[in-house]
Amino acid sequence: MKMKNRVTEIFNIKVPFIQGPMNALTNPEFIAAVSEAGGLGIMGPNAGNAKVSRSPIETTERMRVEIKKIKQLTDKPFASTIMVSDDISYVTYIVDMLIEEQVPVVLINGLLDKALFDKLKSHQIKIIFRPLTPTIQNAQAAEQMGADVFVATGFDEGGTVPERVIGTFSIVPMIADAINIPVIAAGGIGDVRGVRAAIQLGAEGVYVGSLLIPTIENPAAENVKQYIVDSNAEDLILFRTLPAYYRSLPGKLAKELEAMDQEGASREEIAQHMGAGRNMRLGMVKGDTENGYVSVGTGISPIKEIRSVQAVIDDLMQDFVEYNSKNP
Template sequence: MNTLVELLGIDLPIIQGGMGNISNAKLSSSISNAGGLGTIGVGTLTPDDVEKMINEIQGLTNKPFAVNLPIKVTPFIHEMVELILKYKVPIVSLSAGNPAPFISKLHEHGVKVMVVIGAVNQAVKAEQAGADVIIAEGYEAAGINSPFETTTLTLIPQVVDAVKVPVIAAGGIADGRGLLAALALGAQGVQMGTRFVATQEAPFSKEYKNKIINANDHNTLIIGRSHGQIRRVLEGDYASNLLKNEGEYSNQEFAESTSEKHHLLGAIEGDDKKGFMNSGQIAGLISNEPTISELFEEIMQDCRKKLKNVVNQINL
């Protein structure tokens, strides 16, 4: 029995990652309705914006969904927690900061808490603070990333060995093979973000989707290392210039140049000359734009088929 699926009240062990300011109820509700766990991210959005999005997703699905709170990113963390409680959001993921001050209050109101980590010691501390689920994110992942540069393949089994709560694998997963690999490493589910961008329900720019679909294995960049603000993005004029010239920026200037304003210009407007588009390395494996239901059916069928192939090879 998959305890993660049981704990979260979902049908499939597939979770959507928070997408910051480009989060939307249409995509997230489609993921929940198809049996996964849709997630809306608050990014730097205002409480009013997030309240509207929660209302919208509750009108589109009666299935569980989550809200991602990036603790150090949102300037409204306490207001966001109050919104979670007000609207009885069933699941929260906490990232980009210390989750400990928030877990008890969320638990008091019956909220399940998932914590995103990038290192084993972070996972242990999150479990000690009361996390119900650990989301272990490898360096292959899109967007804001861990400075430790630990890959998913090495991170997941170490985290699984270190904690007792269910673990979700994130970073570099887009198909049934990735799900099977994560389960083999001891995770009980996967979190995906880039794969969901290239789906029919995702209301992102055609340019963004096409860049992912046409990407190869080395079409993502890491920007921000010299500023301690690491982010994985697709190659493009704006992103490439940032990488080339980031040493000339102050930390504040670089933070402004990689703000959600420029994320929206790239992802929503499709303008890679004035903005950037987040993407994980798995983009090189994505070649189509299915519906969410089609994607989930393909992932589960492929996972089961590959499992049989593995068993047959073991039994040689």
């Protein structure tokens, strides 16, 4: 198997491991740890902050502070998410700040806007494009607009699950056959076996979130980390909500949401009871797994202990590390 690929060359990283931003479940120390381990750490718009701000200016300036902290912790490449909002000022302020701070890579979630792509490309910023639901159409559109890599997310993922029930190992080859830029596999990657399978199916790297939550450096609550270690995919609860589906490990709120779904409540009603990011923060950062929820993907089964970020990346990327050691 040829281990050298375009992803490491595009982002100037050691191994093709992309960290999911996971919003409040990241902070500068965690992001820097990923980049120092050879992958690409990505900052979410609320990384490192205890409360979410609804002000585009305040959000942007908070992000600037966190970016400066990351730069103090690592000189390796990292990325930032561009928040997609109905308020276009969020995008405008954040993009201008990322250009000013010379952030080398951005993650765009679902916004196909040629002017935005052109602006970033004119400042030599690399673009990762990740739609909520990957399709051949949005993959080809992203490629035409200048995306450097495309994240193909399967139904196996944690967080906001795609609208179409297509697993990771079905979506990856479909997208890889449709575009020429590198494809990154996301959803359900739990160990090196998943990485090897994704590569064989046409991916050139992996995008990982849930596997990094039970790590020493992650800001998730310690009881949540242990809860993930002690659980497997059979334990997960799946329910409808806006915009599509969510899954969670069991807890009082998660069971209520499941019951509402089974009793025919609307997606809007379920979403209102779910409490969106507020209750995810309550569950995963504060550790209240009963009144909040713990959203993870189906790849948690192989997780057997709380490890360092370096250990997780070395495990998943062992083929690439071996290749690089033989081909310095």
